[in-house]
Amino acid sequence: MRKLSTALLAGLVFTASAGAALAADKTEISVARFFGACEADYGTVTDVTKANGECGIITALINKFNADSKTTVVKPEIVEWPGYDQLTARIRSGEPPVISVMHEAVISDYSSRGLLEPLDEDFAKAGIDVNDMTGAARQGVTKDGKIYAMPFDTHTWLWHINMNLFKQAGLVDAAGKPILPKSTDELMKQAEQFKEKTGKPYFISTLANETAFYTRTFDTLLYQQNADFFADPNKVNFSSPEAKNAAQLLADIFSKDLTTKNQDYAASVSSFAAGEGGVFICGTWLIDTYDQEAKKDGPLANGYAVTAFPQIYPGSPRVWADGHSWVLLKQNLSEAQRASAIEFMKFLWDNNYEWSRTGHLPVRKSIIDSDAFKNLPHRGDIASLAVNGTALPSAVKRQFSIQEIEGEEVGSAMRGDKPIDQALTDAETRVNELLANAK
């Protein structure tokens, strides 16, 4: 018995030592990301094709990388969206992650201060063909002539539609497509008709506790009127009739109860799935989630459609857009760590199709042109977004802070907390003061 115990103990020690030795052979790199935490559902999934949604797919991608890589272990660090306060604090305290996810609108704030590593040479060595990047993606990650990030997607603003409620409201044509407004008048009429027939608001909107809805919708409405509100990258112009039109339209939607009110992001996402309204204005990233929802019993069953933001002003079909990317933070990395970081980026580049299943647009021309991508659900309905997605000019500094201010003030105008003129003036003053003091 004693011999058996000794043998078992020795075996245990040997196994543990061997495991530790194998792990020690691999280089560990930290990767900070948002997209949520879903370890309970996808913690052990390495078959990426079985994962759905942003969180599921990125979790499965990292699991697969860790399972396949002979040299690298990625340690994911999940942060609350958007995570830049935390990243800033970590950089300032000298302990940044090796890689971090970053919106393309934010890259120049960090790259201009020398906080990011340029990646052109690494990409060339790793065989990442930058000529395969879409125009939007390449422009998004290129600052001062250098590539500072591995683009991951282009995401835009669009309409998720509950077709079951649209049918009930008489807003479906003979071909089974949703009848969408072509002008602001049509929008208000159809929204009133929807409310009358279904007893529910036409729109579901994320109006509480975040400003993204206001900024992205307002920018889209300005683009649709051909308003060049950042003609000078150091000064915004919200004193235009176009800005007033857009703010007035949002205020009318709110005051006439054509949208849900007081819902935060989580509430509005589940509210659409629960059939509490007809149109959810949100981003590409929910397409896969709602497509899965439509396959189940429930208010969205066989009744989900998605469309590019309808053009309701006679200007252009342009729409707000941004992109997720992966940056390498400047710090004293060893050769092995840097090689591991590039290995992980190459893996994400190679698997960009899997990420595009979320609903985001891929960053590789070869994937956009592939049958596999074209055959994904609803991609034909949103193909125009690849061309019409528009980011702020890259010369505009502090874009996230600007979007926060713009969203706060447009939100005040929409909810009637401030007169529209006052809100637009305040937005312009605050943004211009921020830019005047920005380095």
Next chain:
Amino acid sequence: MTDVTLSPGKAVAAVKRPTGASIGPRWSNALFVAPYLVFYLVLLVYPLFKGIWMSMLQSDMFDDTSKFAGLANYHRLFNDKIFIGTVWNTFLFVLMTVPVFVAIGLLLALALNRGDRTAAALRAIFFGTSVLSVTIVTIIWKMMYMPGNGAIASIFKVLGLQPVAFITSSSLALVAIAICTIWWIIGLPMMLFLAALQQIPGELYEAAALDNASRWRSFWSITMPSIRRTMLVVVIYEIVAQFQLFGQAQLLTQGGPNNASRPIVQFIYEQGFRSWNLGYAAAASEILFLIMAVAALAQFFVSRKRVEE
């Protein structure tokens, strides 16, 4: 026999100094306070002066080349409508919460100043919320305030009333944060008052009872004078603490809507960590420091005067 007369000078010279205790400063004693003094200087005094210096710089979070700007940051602050709004919000919040902390804290302490098990259990329950983190507290209150399916909305619906949008209404957002804060940390003032109440000698109340003093009279003439110093502590502590409102506002309302619930500390945080404008954030911090110091000192002097009277 010889008369011996001693001159006063000689008599003095003959008296020996006592041995043992030395007269005059012994600098080695300073070693006892040195550890505290070092931390105090490094962690409090140095940052205080560094903050004042930073408030006079045009300084970016990641830029090592700060530029001296004199009082420009202060000038900009006094013309910044958002900052002025945060000062107003913070004052309103302190006015909403501190009197309630004193009143409810004292009432709870009076009600639970008993030795039975129920009182002990209730004391633990009321103090229990104080140990929760701000994240947990705001999650709980978000679920309470949600206009669609929140607990308060459900009660309103049962009563046939329209649910109130607490955290998305510019007139109610700060009130909502105040209610959440009071629920969260009412336990501490209650405990401080309880400790003070238990220090009052029972004989005073017995004497008052013999004189047929009413309960109100006993409270006013015995309890209140006896706990005045504790009340001063509670008021000053809560003034200082509530001026530093941040987590609840950041997590419940993010300062909105329309800047209606943004406190000064959130403004400082946003300027420092989001806009990376350290000089501007430092200037706002100095103003907050001044406001807190003035408010606490004013309260201290007024209350001390009353105590002395």
